[in-house]
Amino acid sequence: MRAQLGRKKESNYKMIKIKDLHASIDGKEVLKGLSLEIPKGEVHAIMGPNGSGKSTLSYVLSGKEGYEITSGSISFDGHDVTNMMPEERAALGMFLAFQYPVEIPGVTTINFLRTAINSLRKARGEEEMDAISFLKLQKARTAELGVTMDMLKRGLNVGFSGGEKKRNEVLQLVMLEPRFAVLDETDSGLDIDALKVVSKGINSLRSAERSFLVITHYQRLLDYIKPDVVHVLADGVIQKTGGAELALELEKHGYAEFEKNQSNGAVA
Amino acid sequence: MMVAEAQINNNTINLLEGWEEGLDKAPEWVQSFRKKAADDVMKTGLPTPAWEDWKYTNLRNLESVTLCEASSLHVVPNISSPFIDLKPIIVQLFNGSFVGEMPDLPDGLMIAPINEVWTNDWFKGFVSSLSIDTPMEALNSAFLNDGIVIKVSENTKIAEPLLLLSTYENSKDMLSVMPRIVIILENNAELNIVEHQSGIGSYVCNQATSINLGEKSKLGHYILQDNDRTQGYLFNTTKLNCYDDAVYDGFSLNHGAKLSRHEIFADLLGERIECIINGAYNLISTQHHDTTIKTGHFSPNSISKQIYKGVINHEASAVFQGRICVHNDAQGTDGHQLNRTLLLSEKAEFNAKPELKIYADDVKCSHGVTSGDLNDEELFYLRSRGIPEIEAKQILTKAFVAEVIEGIKDSVVRDIFLSISIEEGTK
């Protein structure tokens, strides 16, 4: 059931290794022994019913407080990150595009981006990016994504439409250039044109050095961002793994098959 | 530096010490004004927590103030101010008195020491007409002598801002500083004032600010209070009288003292006034800061707004008391008050008393008080992008305060306030 059916790539180096992860929040176990490996350079998709634990996985991967990891481990590029702070994981090159990005009044998007870039550089022992290079980078990236100057000068995500918030997440992705990115329902809230633009942005980052975990409910996104592997997450574990065709199957039949597992799948 | 213990056993009497000095040189009306004020203080004494408006601020510690032998007394300290960037007209005040050189003043702007103008009818008329509502005001009035008057003539718009660099310091020979600042804008006059206040060492300062805004006049009044944070006692009472169509845009950023209280009485006497009294404070250590604002709407169709944001750290404590009183005639009043407090430590303390008293029926009024710590989701968002926790907290704290700074009408002044460290001030 948890076999790796992913298409073989040249490199088989595992960027992400999640082993038997059990995680609870407020006393409720949400991840119930989840295991997942993502080789370097691959794009994996996770699909699954509402409430199955997809966002929880994304939070646990990025080190959000409030989740108790009762057993299991997460390693990224050879580092055990299970107990690392969010900023340490970011410095290693991990990134999460949030399903529901928060609004932060009083912090402009542009200042936030600059602070983030320079924090990462500092943590990696690199020099700060000077204002001119930053401006150049920001101009190029915002143009690609159709993010306006007005949005950049406004409070972070404040008053942004649902789609604008998602674009802003992808803007951060392309500016921070992580080596592993989790995209949690980045497609939801995007109109058809925006979906194309955003997918193009994400695809531009695809490389043999970078891995992605794309969480989505819809095949549509996967038409643009072709996954190497698709997983089904239900009831806190990976219930099925397959190629890109698995997404099409799920689109047709839904998750009924796994709901059954869900009621049987007793907690270990 | 030598330190002299000045034990003030009976704080009222001690703070009044020396009030008669120079009395005989003052004009007749000032003499009786001061005598009456001193009398009032003797009668009531200083406020105690048993008084309704002083429940949360206790002056008991004033009894054991340790004052330094002030070595630099009468030497004007060179305080650097970020507001120099405004290319302002600069006036330096030391313990409320004018020091240094008087700058060239544009036509229509008058700045003078109080004791040079107090024989004028307009001065007497305004100051003697002010009600004295608190012992701190009475105490200040008993000493009426030090301080300055700023007056803008009718139909005059002063383009350059006025920067008051104000320093307080006192010694064992001088137990308290009682400066008075009088600001008078005649009809249709306009002025922006920035007060950069710095207290040095263990001082006791009890300032009174009296403001009169004529019809259609506009005053921007911005205060950066940047004292030595843990030793001084700072009291500031502001009386604001506004007439038809006047605009008051007030903002203060307070870094507090050992104990400080800013009490503001805003009387909206005319119609269609816009009166904004906003502020922010950041407290550390065991600082205590009290903001008490009483707004009175006496005529129809005026707007009053107060937004205060507080950041309280360590074992510091803050008080916010706000009263909006809408009198019978004040139909169409728009009165709003909001106080939001960020508690950055478990031992930080905050007390609020919002009050609405409404005697007219066609009014829009609201008040709100919130307090809490930083938002975890916001903190996580920043950290997930690589910003370390301490820095992320600073960013969010600054953002929290920035929201109220953004409201400053003058964009250059606003940008300077935004650049000032919320934690450190200009230090």
Ligand SMILES: Nc1ncnc2c1ncn2[C@@H]1O[C@H](COP(=O)(O)OP(=O)(O)OP(=O)(O)O)[C@@H](O)[C@H]1O
């Ligand atoms: N603070 C919490 N306390 C208790 N239960 C929680 C808490 N936060 C999340 N949960 C529960 O954890 C489960 C997993 O939630 P999660 O957000 O990971 O689902 P999801 O798979 O991302 O769903 P969706 O497809 O709707 O985004 C849900 O049943 C949710 O109600």
Ligand SMILES: [Mg+2]
């Ligand atoms: Mg989710």
